[in-house]
Amino acid sequence: MIRIDPIIKSVLILLLLCVPIIAHSANKLEGVRIWAAPESTRVVFDLSEAPKYTHFTLTSPYRLVVDLSSSATKIDLSKIENNSKLVKKVRISQPPSKGTLRLVIDLVKPAKANLFALSPTAPYGNRLVVDLDSGAGGAKQAPKVTPSEEMRDxxxxxxxxxxxxxxxxxxxxxxxxxxxxxxxxxxxxxxxxxxxxxxxxxxxxxxxxxxxxxxxxxxxxxxxxxxxxxxxxxxxxxxxxxxxxxxxxxxxxxxxxxxxxxxxxxxxxxxGGAGEIIQNTDNEQYLAMTLxxxxxxxxxxxxxxxxxxxxxxxxxxxxxxxxxxxxxxxxxxxxxxxxxxxxxxxxxxxxxxxxxxxxxxxxxxxxxxxxxxxxxxxxxNPPANTLMAKNSATSHKVAKGESLSVIAHRYQVSIASIKKANKLTSNTLRIGQKLVIPRA
The missing domain is CATH 3.40.630.40 (Zn-dependent exopeptidases)
Structure with a gap:
């Protein structure tokens, strides 16, 4: 039987006890950044290594829970800058198992979550990105032209x-x-x-x-x-x-x-995040490419x-x-x-x-x-049906014997463009009628 020195034995026992702790805390959460857009918010977790994670949502109140395995942190999440109208705060919660770092994002309202990891890209290291979307983001839609609005901006x-x-x-x-x-x-x-x-x-x-x-x-x-x-x-x-x-x-x-x-x-x-690839699956791909x-x-x-x-x-x-x-x-x-x-x-x-x-x-x-x-x-070069086109267009008063073809030839524009600019449903004109002549 091999006899082990008591001191060496004690050191080995301590090392064995530390192994689970080292394994469970290999990844470090080093920072959290919150970027708020009008209808969405991005939360970025800066990590020392590539993350292994799972997530799920909860209601009453609305929350997104992110579990980072073999992770730990020493940062104070209460001091994170947050100007989001969607995220109340980010906090740590009771983990489901030892070595897991449970992060909770408290939400103002329900949001669709998209999570993805990013590898180091200067000046940043490993990151876990959480994109939260509360609705149809982006810019406000341009106002629709109603019958009472003749022209658009x-x-x-x-x-x-x-x-x-x-x-x-x-x-x-x-x-x-x-x-x-x-x-x-x-x-x-x-x-x-x-x-x-x-x-x-x-x-x-x-x-x-x-x-x-x-x-x-x-x-x-x-x-x-x-x-x-x-x-x-x-x-x-x-x-x-x-x-x-x-x-x-x-x-x-x-x-x-x-x-x-x-x-x-x-x-x-x-x-900024994972790029998107636009793919065209249209069967009429050659026609689509020509257009x-x-x-x-x-x-x-x-x-x-x-x-x-x-x-x-x-x-x-x-x-x-x-x-x-x-x-x-x-x-x-x-x-x-x-x-x-x-x-x-x-x-x-x-x-x-x-x-x-x-x-x-x-x-x-x-x-x-x-x-x-x-x-x-x-x-x-004002686009058709715009206020700028209307303001730059020429006005013409229909005289006896004039037809759309005569007027179109005079101003070097098409009959169709005159009809469109004046909302004409036929080629019939009346003497004294005022027409807007669009630019050639």
Missing amino acids: VIVAIDAGHGGDDPGSIGPSGTYEKKVVLQIAKKVEAKINATPGMKAVMTRSGDYFVNLNKRSEIARNSKADLLVSIHADAFTSPQPQGASVWVLSMRRANSEIGRWLEQKEKHSELL LDMSMDRSMAISHNIAGDVLSNLGRVTKLHKHQPEAASFAVLKSPDIPSILVETGFISNHKEERLLTQREHQNNIANAVHKGVVRYFEN
């Missing part, structure tokens, strides 16, 4: 880049891109809303992340005529400076900075025209990085049915431009430039 969707877990680029002095672009975007929103015949819709109005595909969806649900995404540029060195305007390229960007920005967008998705290409070509042509107008105005208030619109494959620009541009307001990685981007006067000058460029395009 031109809708401009304004997208402030990044947000929430995704700070965007960070300047040398610590300025977050997500903060300055939201400030500029809100200034553009105010100017659009102050323009007769125009209305702005924000893809995000606070410090929270919106999935890149969701941004286009918000614009589409709002029946937007244009999507303007506001960003602040960055590069690996502090030398580059100047504003730029980007449009969609079906190929990878051919400039070094363009490739850098495309990579940054992928990084943004990893920071999609036609729609995309039209949107890209309009986008390029608007980008040129915006860039021209930006050149009057700030230094330009390039004097022509640039092209890259950005997800936020890929909506085939909505003309879209991305405005890089300057290089936040440049010391001088970082300072400028935080100044209210400079932000206002940038917002003015974007607003003027957008308004100029729609004044010259």
Whole structure:
């Protein structure tokens, strides 16, 4: 029989007793962040390792319970910043078994929960993300045109880049891109809303992340005529400076900075949450692709025209990085049915431009430039059935012997467009009748 020294025996016993504790507490909850959107809230649990978790909901009162196995924490959850109208608080509750960390999210009302884990992406480590949705989120729907409303507003969707877990680029002095672009975007929103015949819709109005595909969806649900995404540029060195305007390229960007920005967008998705892949399961896929290409070509042509107008105005208030619109494959620009541009307001990685981007006067000058460029395009090319089209249309009084074909030929417009603009159900006209002649 082998005799074991009493001291060694005691140490071995202590080690054996500690093994379950070590195994049960391998993962550490290191932080909790709450990001509130108008109709939803994201709760992020920062962990030392990839989480193993289960969850379930309870009612009376409404709660979401998350059990993290082999986990522990020392943080004080009562000190977490919370501006959510959906989440009352996050707290620790009695665990179902030893070594499990039970977290309870107390809710104001019932909410659909979507949980997923994210692997480390600088500046964050392992995360468990809880997305809570209390209803149909996103921007308010554009008002429906009723019989009493002859014309509608031109809708401009304004997208402030990044947000929430995704700070965007960070300047040398610590300025977050997500903060300055939201400030500029809100200034553009105010100017659009102050323009007769125009209305702005924000893809995000606070410090929270919106999935890149969701941004286009918000614009589409709002029946937007244009999507303007506001960003602040960055590069690996502090030398580059100047504003730029980007449009969609079906190929990878051919400039070094363009490739850098495309990579940054992928990084943004990893920071903000799992990206979504849009799949087309339509049996008539070839027809669908043809129609999609036609729609995309039209949107890209309009986008390029608007980008040129915006860039021209930006050149009057700030230094330009390039004097022509640039092209890259950005997800936020890929909506085939909505003309879209991305405005890089300057290089936040440049010391001088970082300072400028935080100044209210400079932000206002940038917002003015974007607003003027957008308004100029729609004044010259107002969409059909909009107030801007009505205000820019020509009035014609029908004379003896005139028919729709004669009037259409005179103004170089189609008969159908005259009938649509005047809500005519037949080709019959009467002498003295006043017609609105839409732009050619």
